[in-house]
Amino acid sequence: MLSVSFDEIIAKLNAGKLYDFPGGVHPEDKKLLTSQAEIQTVSLPEKLIIPIRQHVGTEGRLAISVGDRVKKGQPLTRSSHPFAIPVHAPTSGKVTEIGPHVTAHPSGLNEQAITIIPDGHDEWTSLTPLSDYTAHSSEKVVEALCDAGISGMGGAGFPTHIKASGTKKIEFMVINGVECEPYITADDRLMREHAWQVRQGTDVLAHLIKPQVIIIAIEDNKPEALKAMQIACQDSADIRVVSVPTKYPAGGEKQLIQVLTGREVPRDGLPADIGVLMFNVGTCYAIADAIFQGKPLVERVVTVTGEAVEKPCNVWALIGTPVNHLLKEAGYNPTKQAQPQVVMGGPMMGFTLNDADVPVVKITNCLLVPASGELIDEDNERPCIRCSACADACPASLLPQQLFWHAKAHEYDKAQEYNLFDCIECGACAYVCPSEIPLVHYYRQAKSSIRQQRDEKARAEKARERFEARKARLEREKIEREEKHRRAKEARENKTPAGSSKDKVAAALARAKAKRAGKEENNTEQDQSATQTDKQAKVAAAVARAKAKKAGGQQSDSKDNQDRSDNVADEKKQQVAAAVARAKAKKTQRDSKSAPDKNSAASEENSSAQSENRATDEVSTQSAEDSKKQRVAAAVARAKAKKAQRDSKSAPDKSSPSGIAKR
Structure with a gap:
């Protein structure tokens, strides 16, 4: 909830009264060193060093390479990231180096920078102004600001297009021309000499933001700038040019908002949270250049001051100009310093440079070169x-x-x-x-x-998140694979269409297995039957031989042969009968296993017939072998009978029983 209402603020502004902020000091301003001289144009330096990142946010990607020739205003970087704005070539020339270089930072660390050697032609690239900006959409105008590489030039370097495209309701848009830091007069001279362009930039911002009231705040120690801006804005009832009491640091964002509105920016908040937006006068000038002339931000006003320079002045400095080049233009006198010292910024908020080869960047507003004893040691x-x-x-x-x-x-x-x-x-x-x-x-x-x-903690956290994300992804992919395999298996099991080729193959395999099982069973039965038949034949042969022996062996050879032939014939008949029985049993078994089609039945009948033929052949072969054996046995029997007959002639009759028994 806002502590001061909009109506109260307007009433106090109409009465010419302002609020105040706690603390503050009144240092000696020493602005007269440069405030009375017009802004100068300096010569081209021998080289320009353009850091890739000169704003709050991320740096863009390089759009050029070493050896390329570039024109003035040509983009050197590009990016689709909203917090990445491009940098541009300050003049035409050749890119000779891309690499780390010491930049404008209190740490003195190196940052990626592009080095350009000017060719002296100062040739511009093609420009696309938006003179009638009100006829274009807000998005188009914001995009033009981003493409021009405009960021806050008051010191923060926040991308202007981000601030100008907010969605919160803005009651007060403040244009900061206070410039409270001692020595610095860059904004003072800019408002004096280019008040109308500052007003044009203010109008563009007002078109995008649509505030209820516009306040241009200028410190009361700048009467010329105050008058120039009043004249430039006299035709607009929505713009109020307000004189702010001189007190450091009245130019700070939070302090100036408190002075003008009585509202305090939350500790973890932004000015937009209390209905206020603030822009620097230098930013407004750059916006006017970008919209009405199509020029990107390639130069700015820099105050070069201090008692150690012979000609303190304000200059138009190209972005990337080395500090030592500007010191040379201002007549730097090293004898006035016990040791070399250059402060970038003012004596209150500036920092001492470690190297005079540091380039000017978009937020550089002052180079202070103090003589010995001029500043606190x-x-x-x-x-x-x-x-x-x-x-x-x-x-x-x-x-x-x-x-x-x-x-x-x-x-x-x-x-x-x-x-x-x-x-x-x-x-x-x-x-x-x-x-x-x-x-x-x-x-x-x-x-x-x-x-x-x-x-470092954020990087470690991101690394941990990446590891956990990878682990989760691998686990998820594993589960997905398993699920995919499971679904495929279920689909195979559930897919059983009638008459399919897979079913036919399965049926054929089943029939083949059944046939093999039947053959094995029939072979077993045949073996058992053959064994039993052979045993019966052998028993019958033994019985026949015993009968022949009991007949006394005295019968003639023709009778023995006749008996043996009868026995062989009987054995043959028995073997044939056994084979036929086996064939019939096999056929009966096959008939019981009915086949699905006629072809199978026919094949089984043929198999049965073939089995009977094989059985007959086997019986014939076996009969021939048995006949041979029986002839040998008959011959042996005849020999034994002859021997017994001879013995019976020589021995008495009573010995015959013993002889028969012996045989």
Whole structure:
């Protein structure tokens, strides 16, 4: 719930009254060094170094390669990611290198950058302005802002197209022209010289956002800029140009919103949550260039100041211009410094560069080159005396002393308990510190370490999620395979159409198995029957031989032969009868196993006939062998009979019984 209503705010604005924020300081502004000189155009540097990421968000993908010739305004990167905006070639030339390079950051770390050697022609690529932007959809205009690579130029670098395409209802759109940091006059000179283009950019934003009220806020130490903007906006009743009392850091986003509306941005929220959006005047100028001329963001105004340069000035600097080139243009005098020092930004929120080859980026608004003794020496840090001056000056109502202790001791959890990330790094605490402790540096280091730990934790968490996702995917695929196999098996079992080829094959296999089983059974029966017949034949032969012997052996050879022939004939008949019986039994068994068709029956009859023929042949063969054996046995019997006859002639008659018994 908002603490101050819309009507109350409008009433106070109409009365020329504003709200205030806690803390704040009044440092010496030293703006006169550059505020009275017009913006200059500098010469082309020997090389331009364009970092791929110059905004809050992700970097784009390279759209060029080493060796390519590029034109001014040509996109160097592209991406479909909403938080990735492109960078463009600041002039025409040749791409000579793509790789890590030291960039504008307090850490001094290297980032991916593109190096271009200008060819001096400054040839533009084809441009597509949207002069009649009201005739196009909001989406088309937002897309044009994104393609132009416009991000917040007041210091945050937030992509403008994201902020301009929000869905929340906006009551106040604030154009920030306060520029409260000492030394810096880039926005002041821009409003003085290009007030109408700032107004054009404001109109484009108003068309996209549709706020109820537009407020252009300018600090009261810039009367010329205030007057220029009032003239540029006098034809619009929706735009209010408001003079803000000089107090540092009144130009901070949260502090300026509190001054104008009396509302406080939530700790974990955004200005849009309380119905307010804020843009920098430099951003408005870039929007006008992109929409009405089709030019992407390739240059900006930079203040080069400090007592160590002979010609402090504001210049139009191409994005990617090395700092040392601008220092040369401003007449840098190294003899005025005990050791080389260049601060990017103002004396309150800026940071010292580690290398003068650092390039200008979209959020670079000032290069401060102080002479010896001009700024507080950070090497003069002394112990804290616990005076609480830092807490009185803090505009965010924090406890800088406790934050300093925990940050210095690397007790980051405790530092976060004291709301470390609510610190806007304005430097007011360090400015009033009698011990000259560089408090903001400790806070920045602590924030950087915490972000690094969060990033590592986030990467580890993402790696764990990827591993678990892969494990779940493999398990899911396994289950799907098993389910697929199960369904296929069930389909095979349930699929039984009549007359199918599979059923025919199965039936044929069943018949073959049955036939084999029948053959084995018949063979067993035949073997048993043959064995029994052979035994009977042998018994009959033995009985016949015994009868012949009992006859006395005195019968003639013709009679013995006749008996043996009769016996052989009887055996033959018995064997034939046994074979016929086996054949009939086999046929009966086959008839009991009726076949499904006539062809099977015919084949079984043929098999039966063949079996009978084979049985007859076997009997014939066996009879021939038995006849031979019987002839041999008859011959042996005759020989024995002759021997017995001879013995009976020589022996008395009473010995005959004993002789017969002996035989």
